[in-house]
Amino acid sequence: MSDAKKIVLAEDNSTLSLLLKFRLEKEGYKLHIAADGKEAIEMIEQHNPELILTDIMMPFISGLEVISHVRNKLNKQTPIIVFSAAGQEEMVLKAFNLGANDFMGKPFSPNELVIRVKRLLR
Amino acid sequence: MEIYHYLLYYFENSPTIIQIVWIASCVLFISILILIVYLKYLRSGLRKNEKTVIEYQKEYESDLITYLYAGNEEAEISAEQQAIIDKLKSCASDEFKRRIIVSTLLRLRNEISGEMADAIQKLYFQSGLISYALKRLKNDKWYVVAKGIRELTQLHVKEVHDKIVTLVNHPKKEIRKEVLLYLVTLFHFDGLKFLDLLQTQLSEWDQIQLLEVLQRFDEQEIPDINQWLKSTNESVVAFSLKLAKIYNQFEVKDALIALLSHPQKNIRIDAIHVLNHLQVYEAKPILKNNFDNLSQEEQIKFFKLLENLSEISDEHFLLAHTTHQNFEIKLLALKILKTLVVEKFKSMKDFSTDADYVKIYEYLAYN
Amino acid sequence: MNTSTVQIILIIIHSLFFIYAFFAIASYVILAIISTIETIEYVKKNSFVNYKEILSSTISPSISIIAPAYNESLNIIENVRSLLSSHYVNYDVIIVNDGSKDDSLEKLIAAYSLVKVNFLINQQILTKPIRAGVFKSTNPAFEKLTVVDKENGGKADALNMGLNISNNKYVACIDVDCLLLENALQKMVKPFLEVTEEKVIATGGVIRIANSCIIKDGKLLDVNLPKKLIVQSQILEYLRAFLLGRMAWSRLNGLLVISGAFGLFDKKTAIEVGGYDTNTVGEDMEIIVRMRRHMEEINEKYKVAYIPDPLCWTEAPDNYKILISQRNRWTRGTIETLRKHRKIGFNKKYKSLGMLSYPYWLFFERLAPIIEVVGIVYFVILMMLNEVRWDYTIAFIILAYFFTVLFSIVAIFSEELTYHQYKKKGTGFKLILISALEPFVLHLFILYAAIRGNFDYYFNKKKKWGEMTRKGMAKAENN
Numbered sequence: 009m010s011d012a013k014k015i016v017l018a019e020d021n022s023t024l025s026l027l028l029k030f031r032l033e034k035e036g037y038k039l040h041i042a043a044d045g046k047e048a049i050e051m052i053e054q055h056n057p058e059l060i061l062t063d064i065m066m067p068f069i070s071g072l073e074v075i076s077h078v079r080n081k082l083n084k085q086t087p088i089i090v091f092s093a094a095g096q097e098e099m100v101l102k103a104f105n106l107g108a109n110d111f112m113g114k115p116f117s118p119n120e121l122v123i124r125v126k127r128l129l130r
Numbered sequence: 131m132e133i134y135h136y137l138l139y140y141f142e143n144s145p146t147i148i149q150i151v152w153i154a155s156c157v158l159f160i161s162i163l164i165l166i167v168y169l170k171y172l173r174s175g176l177r178k179n180e181k182t183v184i185e186y187q188k189e190y191e192s193d194l195i196t197y198l199y200a201g202n203e204e205a206e207i208s209a210e211q212q213a214i215i216d217k218l219k220s221c222a223s224d225e226f227k228r229r230i231i232v233s234t235l236l237r238l239r240n241e242i243s244g245e246m247a248d249a250i251q252k253l254y255f256q257s258g259l260i261s262y263a264l265k266r267l268k269n270d271k272w273y274v275v276a277k278g279i280r281e282l283t284q285l286h287v288k289e290v291h292d293k294i295v296t297l298v299n300h301p302k303k304e305i306r307k308e309v310l311l312y313l314v315t316l317f318h319f320d321g322l323k324f325l326d327l328l329q330t331q332l333s334e335w336d337q338i339q340l341l342e343v344l345q346r347f348d349e350q351e352i353p354d355i356n357q358w359l360k361s362t363n364e365s366v367v368a369f370s371l372k373l374a375k376i377y378n379q380f381e382v383k384d385a386l387i388a389l390l391s392h393p394q395k396n397i398r399i400d401a402i403h404v405l406n407h408l409q410v411y412e413a414k415p416i417l418k419n420n421f422d423n424l425s426q427e428e429q430i431k432f433f434k435l436l437e438n439l440s441e442i443s444d445e446h447f448l449l450a451h452t453t454h455q456n457f458e459i460k461l462l463a464l465k466i467l468k469t470l471v472v473e474k475f476k477s478m479k480d481f482s483t484d485a486d487y488v489k490i491y492e493y494l495a496y497n
Numbered sequence: 498m499n500t501s502t503v504q505i506i507l508i509i510i511h512s513l514f515f516i517y518a519f520f521a522i523a524s525y526v527i528l529a530i531i532s533t534i535e536t537i538e539y540v541k542k543n544s545f546v547n548y549k550e551i552l553s554s555t556i557s558p559s560i561s562i563i564a565p566a567y568n569e570s571l572n573i574i575e576n577v578r579s580l581l582s583s584h585y586v587n588y589d590v591i592i593v594n595d596g597s598k599d600d601s602l603e604k605l606i607a608a609y610s611l612v613k614v615n616f617l618i619n620q621q622i623l624t625k626p627i628r629a630g631v632f633k634s635t636n637p638a639f640e641k642l643t644v645v646d647k648e649n650g651g652k653a654d655a656l657n658m659g660l661n662i663s664n665n666k667y668v669a670c671i672d673v674d675c676l677l678l679e680n681a682l683q684k685m686v687k688p689f690l691e692v693t694e695e696k697v698i699a700t701g702g703v704i705r706i707a708n709s710c711i712i713k714d715g716k717l718l719d720v721n722l723p724k725k726l727i728v729q730s731q732i733l734e735y736l737r738a739f740l741l742g743r744m745a746w747s748r749l750n751g752l753l754v755i756s757g758a759f760g761l762f763d764k765k766t767a768i769e770v771g772g773y774d775t776n777t778v779g780e781d782m783e784i785i786v787r788m789r790r791h792m793e794e795i796n797e798k799y800k801v802a803y804i805p806d807p808l809c810w811t812e813a814p815d816n817y818k819i820l821i822s823q824r825n826r827w828t829r830g831t832i833e834t835l836r837k838h839r840k841i842g843f844n845k846k847y848k849s850l851g852m853l854s855y856p857y858w859l860f861f862e863r864l865a866p867i868i869e870v871v872g873i874v875y876f877v878i879l880m881m882l883n884e885v886r887w888d889y890t891i892a893f894i895i896l897a898y899f900f901t902v903l904f905s906i907v908a909i910f911s912e913e914l915t916y917h918q919y920k921k922k923g924t925g926f927k928l929i930l931i932s933a934l935e936p937f938v939l940h941l942f943i944l945y946a947a948i949r950g951n952f953d954y955y956f957n958k959k960k961k962w963g964e965m966t967r968k969g970m971a972k973a974e975n976n
Contacts, residue, residue, distance in 0.1 A: 023191045023238045027246070030195055065584070069714075098555075098586060102638075117244030144888070151892045158899035165906045166929055172913055173925040273541045304542060331693035338556050338690065365693065372556070457619045493617040 012038040013129055014055050018048030018062040018074060019091065028061070031118045032125065045069025049077050052086075059129055060088045061121075064099045072102055079107040087128040091116070183230060190234045193217065198249055207256075218257040232259060236284050254285050267293065272302040279308040283315050291317070299329050307336050314343045319351070325358050325366050332365040341372060352377045359385040364394055371400045375407050383410045390416060399431050406435035414439055418447060426456060433462035440466050445474065453482050461490050468494055510875075517868060521861055522900060525741075529907055532744035539744075539805060540915055558666045558690070560588040560682055560761070563659030564673040565652050570599040574608045576673050579715025581641060585682035589641045591659045592673065594628075596649025602629060605644050610636045622657040622772035625650035631662070652757070653773035653780035660772050663764060670781075672758045674811060676707060676717055681808035685761040688802035695798035698788050699762045701747075701755030702803075703739045705918070706732050707810035717810055720918050722927060727820065729931045730939035731813045737908040740805060740915070747803035751854035753789075755801070757781030759809035766791070777837070779830015786838050793847045807916050821946040828950025831863055866947035898936060905932035 015037050019025045022043065029039045040055050042048035045066045052060060052074075060078065064071040071090055078084050087109045092100045100111050110124055141149060193214050200210040207215070221227040239250045254260055266278025267290075279297075282290055297309045310332075313321030332340075358370035359382060367389070374382055389401035390413065405413040417424070417432045424432065433451075436444060448470070451463040468475040479491060562580055566573060573592075580590045594602050605611060616631035629646035647658055656670050667686060671677065681702070689697045708728045711719040723729055746752045757780065770791045773780045785801060792799040814820040835842070835858060842859060844851040879885050909928050912918065919928070 021237055021241055022187070023194065023234055024241045026191055026195050027198065027238060027242070030199055034199075069716075105637075114241050115239075115243040115247065116241075118242060118246055119244060140888075148889060148892050151896050155892070155896045155899050158896070158903050162899065162903050162906060165903070165910065169906070169910065169913065169925055169929065172910075176913065176917055177920065177922070273544070277544075333691045333693050334558075335687060335690035341556055376556075457621075461617070461619075490617065493615065497615055 012036055013059065014038045014040065014057040015059045015061060015125070016040045016042060016048060016051045016055060016057040018042040018045060018060070018066060018071065020044055020063060020066045028118060028121065031122060035122055035126070037125070037129075045071065045074050048074050052078060053082070057086060059125060060086055061091070061125075062088065063091045064096055064103060065093065072099065072106060075103055075106040075108055089121075089124060089128070186227060186230045187234055190218075190221075190231050194234060194238065194250070194253070197253055198246055201249065215253065215256045218253070218259070222257060222259055222262065228259065228262060231257075232281060235259075236281070239285060251285055251287075254287075260285075260287060263287070264290065272305055276302075276304045276308045279305070279312050283308070283312040286316055288316050295324065295327075298324050298327050303330070303333070306330060307339070310336060310340060311343065314340050318344065318347050318349065319353050322353065325361070325363075325369070328363055328366060331363070332369055337365070337369045337372060340369070341376065345376070350377060352379070355379060356382050356385050359389065364397060367392070367397055368400060371397070371404050375404045378408065380408050380410075383408065383412070386410065387413055387416065395425055395427070398425075399427050402428060402431040402435055406431070406438055409439060411439055414444075418444075421447075430456070430458050430462070433459055433466070436466055437462060440470055442470065445471055449474075452478070453484065453487065457486055457490075460486060461494075464490055464494055514868075514872060517860075518897075521865070524857065524861060525904060528745040529741045529904070530745075531748050532741045533911065535744050535748040536740070536805065536911060536915055543806075555586055557585070557587050557683070558686065559664070560585065560667045560669055560686060561659070561663035561665040561764075562588060562590045562669045562671060562677075562682075563593065563656055563663065564590070564671050564675075565593045565595050565655030565659070566597065566601060566673040567595045567649070567652075567655075568597045568599045568601065569673055570597070570601045570604055572674060573601050574604055575715060577605065577609070577642065579676055580671075580673075581639065582679060582715055583677060583682050584679040585686075587665075588682060589643060589663075589665065591662055592642070592644045593655040593658050594644060594646045595651070595655040596625070596628060596647060602644070602646050606632065609634045609639045609642055609644075611642075611644055616662075618661050620661055621768050622661055624654050624658045624661065651775055653775040653777070656780070657772040657775070660764060660768055666764060667761055668764045668767065669759070669761045670757070671760075671809070672811060675704075675758050676712060676715065676810040677759070678717065678808045678810075681759075682761075684804055684806055684808060688800075688804070689761075689763065692800065695800050696792075697763065697800050697802050698766045698792060699755055699760055699785060700802040700804060701743065701752060702759040702761075702809050703743075703805055703807055704735060704756050704758050705807045705810045706735060706813045708812055708815060710810065712810075721921070722919055722924050723815075725815050726931070726934065726938055727817065728813055728815050729927070730935045731820075733905050733908065733928070733931055733935055734939060735813075736912050737905060740911045741904070741908050743803055744805055746854070747801070749849065749853070750800050751849055751857075752801045752803060753786055753854050753858055754782040755785050755803075756809075758811055762788075774837075777830060777833040778826045779834050782830055783834040783837065786834055786841075789850050790838060790841055790847070793841075793850055805915070807918055817942055821942060821949065824943050824946030825950040825953060828866070828947045829954045831858070832951070832954050835859055835863055866944050867951065869944060870948055901936050902932050905935065 013036075015032060017025055017028060017032075017039055019028070019041075020043055025041045025043075029041060032039055037059075040051045040057065042051050045062075046069050048060075048062060048066075049069065051057075060074070062071040062074050075088055075090070078086060078088065088107070089110045089112060090100065090103045090108045091112050091114055092103075093114045100113075103111065109128060112121060112124070141152060144152075197211050197214045200208050200214075218231055221231060235250055235254060239247055260282075263278045263281045263285075266274050266281075269275055269278070275297075279294060282294070291313075294309055294312050297305055298313075300306050300309065310324060313324050315321075352373060355370045355373055358366050359374070361367050361370070371386075371389075373379065374386065383405070386401055386405055386408070387410070389397055390405075392398050392401065402413070402417065414435070417428075417435070421429065421432065436448070440448070445467070448463045448467045451459055452467065454460050454463065464475070464478075467478075475494075479495075481487070481491075562583075564576075564580060566576075569576065577590070577592060580592075592605065594605075611632035611634050613630040614633045618627075618631075625648040627645065628648050632644040632646070634640065634642050643662065645658055645662060647655065659670070660668060667689065669682065669685065685700050685702055688700050706723065706728060707717070708725075709721040709723040710717060711721070723732070743752060760781070762784075766788055767784065770784070770787045772784070774783045774787070777783050789799070789801065814823055835855070838855075841847040841851040842855040847855075876885070876890075906929065909925075909932065913925075919925075
């Protein structure tokens, strides 16, 4: 269990977080849940995860800032998948410019997310 | 006791106005005390409420997740799932709890798609929550009805279409808006049929929301909007113009050209804008020949159209308007001339001594 | 004069005072009732609006934020960053550096990689000329930002420059040091888009006091009650003014003022009436009155809307000197505006604008401090002549005091039931305590400032003009 790959999930919708936590832990990953961008940054610094999942729009610190922090401040190449809501195309583009690896538009299917996570962590 | 008697004596022997003042002061003082006590109660109530909501939310969240992962392969309801259904059913009779359950379901339903989303909807039916939403539709208070419709929209309950479509001309605009969102969210372009029935005006805000919803779907095959462009309801025309632009409805160009003589200025302006976007050259001579009768806003829009669709034959027309009194028209005329016949533009430096003209000319010359 | 004439005159004076006080109190009560009704309606309507949906729409109308800055070097970088972090999609930010003598421009150029661009300005409103030029960022992350450096001309002149430069349909005129919540623009633009029968010419927002609140990277993280009594009292004052006063006036469509710190305008109308008036210190009130007057004169149905949500937070003065100079300026602004638009007062042609809003402002805002001082002077004279009926005095003072306290508590209630911003335990008790103390603390200073304002307006023209050039810099310009 100790070699389970760690994932930090930053998402302000706690129900969705819980659902994804169950789903991804079933696949054998270790999940750390952050409710906003601030917590996410703390967790990333503390746990040094293999993958980061982050919503773009969160209270206090947005997903974009999380990405920028990881890439520019921490200088890490940890793969990042962003979640975006409909109509946030502009934000998604920014996320990619900042160094996001993949994105999922909400509403998305949890099964599809698992596939993408697996692909990035292979 | 002495003082009390003295005060009473004083009060009884005061003029009426002072009696009134003292009584009013007492009333105010008592109200202040009551409000202070109530404020204390309210504040701690609000704080406690926030905590309780979070607690229940946590509980229902985990129930929901358990339900979603407890399904068997046979697609039958497992015993574990049945237990959760029963629990939610009994909790749903309490309004406070029901609100939290529904919001928990919605929070997830809005974010995910696929089997899980279907499962949430199934749970909504099984736990009897839907019957409460349907009851809301019959409520006297408009905001209860509006919230009911919103809930049915978010949980994709298509079965109540016929009931909801009857509310499309409801006098309360908040209800109308929810009805429209219901129709378009669940039935996509098919839902737009309400435009035939609509007697009230769609606000700009409604239109933006509807277009946002429509753009979420992948299908780009939109129904024939010719009829709506001819609607007597101006807001329907305005909305259809937006549809024409977003979905590049070149087929309706005749209806669009007809709108250039619509009685409403805003419609005419939007029509020029869409004709420009669709690059309908036929519109150009019509507008050009009628240019002097257009309102200034239409004239500016027409010049914007020329920016896209100008041909060498427009040179004379453009030249004539480089000294127009309107700044924007002057700017556009010169700008188009510069791209169209740059030699001519170069020779026009001293064409006019008007300050704006000089400013614009210099600006364009260096850009 | 014989004694009976004197007595009749005295009775008339007394009745006038009494009638005035009666109507003042009655208007407060009526406004509070109307605002309660309006607030309930507003909360119901907005409890299920999904702002997330509209904010990201690219079809939503374009907005320019115009923020004048004068010697703001200390915080300008942070402030601009906050303005750039709105969640609205279709907007840009125009910072007008109004001839600052500090290094604001250099700082901005360095922080946002600005370069001078060739920019064509359609000067629809006459302003002071451009100084160093118009700047844009080379970094695509700041593509929404435009910085204009111009000769000093005061806040109104800087806003006018912004109006000339903006290419968008709506303009949000704000103080550069204001903190806007991320969803502020979509909430403010909603009234413009919702109407079908009339035209919205402007929307006003609420100003909340940010002293002691925790703000990081241009975002409001935690709301705290300030420690100083002077600031706490202003919180109460703002709650009363915004939740009980303006809410009711918006229902009556009689708003005469939108905070200079945060308001959204229909650009076309604002330019049509000639933009901000550079000859007044009350440009924020003046432009609304002028726009309303214009709409009445062209006989078009219109509305000035108002959004009670706490969207804009700013630092309030935390010492008496600044507070007094701020209120002094507000008083002069009110006087100037009312005088300039004397024509609409009591004029049936201007309907409720002339018959209701204007008289109310004249009597209960403009004249209130003067009448109060006259009353005090009169009372002192009576005291010297030993003509005071102390039992009457005490009875009325107590009544007035209780009424004031009750009114503040009602305002606190309306805050608790709607936005509940001060969540921490114990704050409720503190707020009550402040409402009991506030009449003795804040009111006297405000009264003094208002009288000073009147004095300066009539007898101290030099000050009036002297201050013109530097009024852009005053903190918390939130009339």
